Amino acid sequence: MANPLIALVGRPNVGKSTFFNKVVGRKLSITEDRPGVTRDRLYADANWRGKYFTMVDTGGLELKSEDVMWREIAKQADVAIDTADVILFFTDGRDGLHPSDYDVADILRRSHKPVILVVNKIDDYSPEKVYEFYSLGLGEPFAVSAEHSQGIGDVLDEAISYFPQTTIEPVPSLKIAVVGKPNAGKSSLVNRILGSERSIVTPMAGTTRDAIDTLFYRGDKAYTIIDTAGIRKKKNVDDDVEYYSNMRAFDAVRRSDVCVLVVDTIGLEVS
Template identity: 55%
Template sequence: MSKPIVAIVGRPNVGKSTLFNALAGEMISIVKDTPGVTRDRIYADVSWLDRDFTIIDTGGIEPDSQDIILSQMREQAQIAIDSADVIIFITDVRQGLTDADSQVADMLRKSRRPVVLAVNKVDNYKSQQMDVYEFYNLGIGEPFPISAEGKQGIGDLLDAVVSHFPEHSGEEEDSEIPKIAIVGKPNVGKSSIINKLLGENRVIVSDIPGTTRDAVDTTITRNGKDYIFIDTAGLRRKSKIKEDIERYSIIRTVSAVERCDVAVLMIDAAEGITEQDAKIAGIAHDRGKGLIIAVNKWDLVEKDNSTMKTYTEKIRSVLSFAPYAEMLYISAKTGQRLNKLFDAVDQVLESQSLRVPTGVLNEILTEAIAMQQPPSDKGRRLKIFYMTQVSIKPPTFVIFVNDRKLMHFSYQRYLENRIRDSFGFQGTAIHFIIRERQENGES
């Protein structure tokens, strides 16, 4: 099930990052007074009325600007709008309705997405009521007065946002066809790999900005089985600003990974693994998706007997949070080992849907506890009563314990390793939910 995506859009300095942080519950974005400094973490998971969704904070849209940073922010906001299920359009009551707001509203109307209008910095609704009403002139519906800083009015705003979600968001009709997202930094060969698998140039690879701005879904059949490949290419703008390009690709990646079953992270063999690659892998890991690392352009690397081993160790070290990821060394250009990609995808899909019977699981647990005592703190020892698998995609286990605080991360990792040793789970994250229960069995 993919979560709906909500994009926060508006001019610079209207409070997008402040609202984002209020919803995310922590200070994530950098907030400064210079237009265009929102560069840090830009997405977060939010729950409201039992609905889970992902929010994306866009750079400020400056509709007419010729300035390179602001014009790229406009393009990046457009990508977020194209990816979103619902848009929060945020304006500033103190600055009043501006021409730029009207231009942004026109841009949003063309997107044909549901738009919820937020009027920010309303500290006293009674005295500012007429100023809020002015925003009806945008012609995109009722303005919701909020104070992102004071966290006022946000509940009504979110009620309106979730009312636009489909009843069963993420339940797509073709959900039995596995979805594979090809992700990675710009120019690592994402479109080329799909072209090679298709045997034709269906995905446009070109230097024209925005040629593949919308993620392209391509169905490929192999051995009578269909796979939907989601391509996140299209970041071909020659940008002077590395952070901007990175931000674009993060927005696209969140949206593609949200929809996929398995993410294939492509790494450029000549360049090696980078921090940006780790960020992209982290998105797939956080969302519990299957993960395959495909090192592309392997044909261009000079090799000796230990090249692959050294390369693998380096990748494993940078992606230490996802030791389960499958790895392939390929060439999209020559087709080297591309046939292995489908085998790896099938293996990961099988792992994601694997269910372990509770009896067998608790035998493994008993054995693991006997081999390594659970941790203790101030004389109180962690007791683990019981474990059961509650869902798949990703495989999720509930562990009942006497005190959640005593379940150290390192011991949880130890139990995860024991489960992986016994059942494999190659290529997929495993999630644990730790629940407290009294010794007599009461939760």
């Protein structure tokens, strides 16, 4: 039986990945002060008060946008919503209630799953900032500062209260990291192995930003396959996001038991 799944969902740049990193206790997910940093789904196991669960970080939702990238991000978030046992709906208390929050609220209501409304970036305890969020019609908002680790425990207490009574510890699995240069076909290979569209695959280089762990079974054996961002030589890395996604890829290599190196035989080039 798999762990209960908690999904983090909300519009871009509200602090989902910051919260995710605090809960899993590692800087797994890339955080930056701009929208659209998280693009795939990022899974990690954690426990709270002895209850084990898996948490999934998703990319921010821009539901009104026709842009391909935002639509791909929304597709990934949809899978997380569909498979979640509990959803943490993230909003930004510093910016205040945003029209897009209503769009996300509509989607979450339609999922008929337990939804916990989180108002993040309440760094100085100022409860008045959360009142307007009652109008989303999703019950009591939880004031949180992910950055300063405030209010996280209350949210997790509420989340685990929705778990089924019997939960078990995570299964040990063989960890396989799939690594290679950008656009070598790593996500395509991973998706083919998993038999479903688990990562965003586009012909554009650099669409996987994070190292994505997926647990799967073959026969009675458990495996974790880790899809990573393409690695380039340090001298060619020119932005922060690529720098950090490269670090995630190296971290995946370190924590794996086996590495699969994917080479593009058509586009062989020295970079």
